[in-house]
Amino acid sequence: MAKYSEKFKLMLVREYQTGKLGYKLLAEKYGMKDSTPIKRWVKIYEKFGTEGLMSKNHKETYSTQFKLDILRYMERTGSSEMDTALHFGITNHSTIGPWKKAYLEGGAEALDKRKGRPPMSDKAKKKKSKKPLEEKEMTYEQKLERENELLRLEVEYLKKLRAFQMDPEGYLEKHKQRYHSNSKKPSN
Template sequence: MSYKRYSLEFKTDVLLAYEKRECTVKELCTYFNINEDSLSEWMKLYEKYGIEGLQRSTTWKPYSKALKEAAVNDYLSGEYSQRDLVEKYEISSRSVLQRWINHYTSHRELKDTSKGRTSSMAKGRKTTWDERIQIVLECLKNGKDYQKAASTHQVSYQQVYQWVKKYEDGGDEALKDKRGHKKEEDQLTPEDKANLRMKALERENDRLRAELLFIKKLEEIERRRK
């Protein structure tokens, strides 16, 4: 079975059309030339992960050998459908699972995804606080394209993903490497602390501008669809 690759813009168009549809699901899928399984999969990913979820099928994600074998064995047991397993193991797409199944049934060993990947994907590097903030803001501006940010700045996919999550939870302060720095921070003067607060506000404004740009991009997609 062959699987097509769909862009983020196309998936967004389909989901917007689904939300405002005045036809049956079958007619909608026929119009966009997709199957109902794909539509269902995109809806679940969007509901669970937002826009990031719609990128999962085209964004590299690491999987352990144990997870791959568990997913394949569950499928071969006949107790689960591919759709069930994609959701259960949080696999990026059915095509990824199908490749594992084909690999396994061809008597080839399943391996950790990280093996054989480029250094920017498999290994990280030391970064400064300012670098991490810059990388996160660029990633948010590009709709959380983790792999693009990792390749551009020669860091790992995992690093970018973790930095974005930390930033969303706690702002730029959450991106500090606090190991061994507690005493140093306690010794800051009131002026130093005020400067840090000003920089934090500036970076928060940068984050909001990045998110606004991405929202405008989605709105433009919707306008073109009308």
């Protein structure tokens, strides 16, 4: 489906309203395959004005009861999705189709299902935000023990780095034997 600018839609609606060309001739004039979008734009413009033709950046959410009211209205009156959408103030009639399908497949409960990922529960949010060792919860003694452990690891790393820099081949040969003996362990 081609995306048309608001300016283009408004231009076609106004040209149609001058009465010189009908829907089909306008569609041909502007290289459109079908005149249906033009009919829809004219109806939307007549009901909502220029703002109805503007594309919305956010998706509106509708209550389950509102969706049921719309579907019942369609069933009772035999109105099309387009006419029903205009009657209820919805500028995009294609939102009604999925509601109808969901209702036919799963009843009213299916209309309540949200699309996408469900929101996180409070418990999950708290779990996600916690860090394993938060410093504000550590005692002074625990902080010192942690710092000592990090310093020991740093010293050990620097010793190995110095040994490698002094004799890279000897260091690799010495540690090669250790790695080979670990990798030759029999597997069960």
